[in-house]
Amino acid sequence: MDLALLRTFVTVHRAGSFTRAAALLGLSQPAVTSQIRTLERQVGRPLFLRQARGVIPTSIGDELAHKAAPHLDALVEITESGLDDDSSLRTLHLAGPPEFTAERVLPALVALTGEDGQGIALRASFKTADEALEGLAAGHHDLAVSTARPRGPLLTATPLCDEVHILVAAPRWAARIDADALRHKGASALENLPVVEVHESLPFVSRYWASVFDALPATSGAVVAPDLRAVLSCTTAGAGLAVLPRYLCTGALERGDVVALHEPAVPPLRTYFLVVRTGTLSLPPVTRAHECLQRAAADWC
Structure with a gap:
């Protein structure tokens, strides 16, 4: 069985769409469709059921994916690490949200x-939760940090x-805020x-308003910046109120640059997950x- 066909098959299985798989593989959609049809002829059974929005695997497709995917991932690992036994340096491709990855994960x-050539080379990508999980499933990353728990058996998440x-x-x-009125x-x-x-x-x-006040905010953003570190900087400069992760603003709180306005009995939480392709641990x-x-x-x- 052609490994290229299996690689395309596993990518489609993980992406749930010929279109998304084609983009991830750098192929045209007709080429992906042709390869899947060729593999289906070799197997003698349909591997996917076509739907209006993507595809879902048949039972045979699921079985083949679970058997083939770990071995394909292992081959990718061998290819990336090389065959030189004198070097144990390996590359880890990581994806996660920019602030948490920069402030927590990478450090x-x-x-x-390492300092002796025996460690791991890191390659980080800043991604949204959906982007990180999609890239992980497609084999672009080895490990993802995500605030979303993935569904399905092909990805394994650990809180x-x-x-x-x-x-x-x-x-x-x-x-300017009346603490008693806020309470x-x-x-x-x-x-x-x-x-x-x-x-x-x-x-x-x-999320904070719904969890703590059982209400929706009745305002729009005075400043909108797509990075929590920028939100903290603007808040410190006096742009307005913000809801931020405690780890990110601990220093600013200790210096008095910002003040915690409210201490609810049960503060809102967001859980981070470590996610890998099943079998790659x-x-x-x-x-x-x-x-x-x-x-x-x-x-x-």
């Missing part, structure tokens, strides 16, 4: 790079840590105050990175 993994969210503002804004009236005490966010949809503020670079991050995360909560 923890630096210990694995890493919980991120606590807090409502903060610069001291001059905090001085008793909730979100109404914050109406008409400017908000700093990562997106126009106010994902962090909306047997690969040494993935195993070492996975274990390293789990140890480091014990001090992050």
Whole structure:
């Protein structure tokens, strides 16, 4: 059986679409369709059921994917690591959200790079949760850090840590907020105050308002910047209120650059997961990175 056909098959199985698989493989959609048909003729059974929005595997397709995918991943590992037994340097391709990856994940993994040529070379990509999981499934990454737990058997997720969210503002804004009114009236005490966010949809503020105040924010973003570190900088500069992960603004809180406006009994949390392709935890670079991050995360909560 042609390995190229199997690679295309596994990519389609993971992507759930001929179109997405073609983009990931750098092929045309007709070429992907032709390869899958060739493989189906060789197997003698249909491997996918075509639907309006993508494809779903048949039982035979699922069985073939589970048998073939780990071996294809292992071949990729051999190809990337080379055949020189004198060198044990391996490359780990990692994907995750920019702020958490930069502030938490990469510093923890630096210990694995080593100084004697016996460590792991790191290659990081900043991705949204969906992008990271899609790239992992397609074989572009070895390990993903994601706030979304993947579905299906091809990806395996392990809870890493919980991120606590807090409502903060610069001291001059905090001085304008009546603490008693905030405790008793909730979100109404914050109406008409400017908000700093990562997106126009106010994902962090909306989650906090719903969880803590059982309400929706009645404002739009005064400043929208697609990076939580930029949100913190703008909040420190006095642009308005923000909901931020506690780990990201601990230093600013200790210096008095920002003030925590509210301390709910149960603060909103967001869980991070370590995600790998099922079966690849047997690969040494993935195993070492996975274990390293789990140890480091014990001090992050």
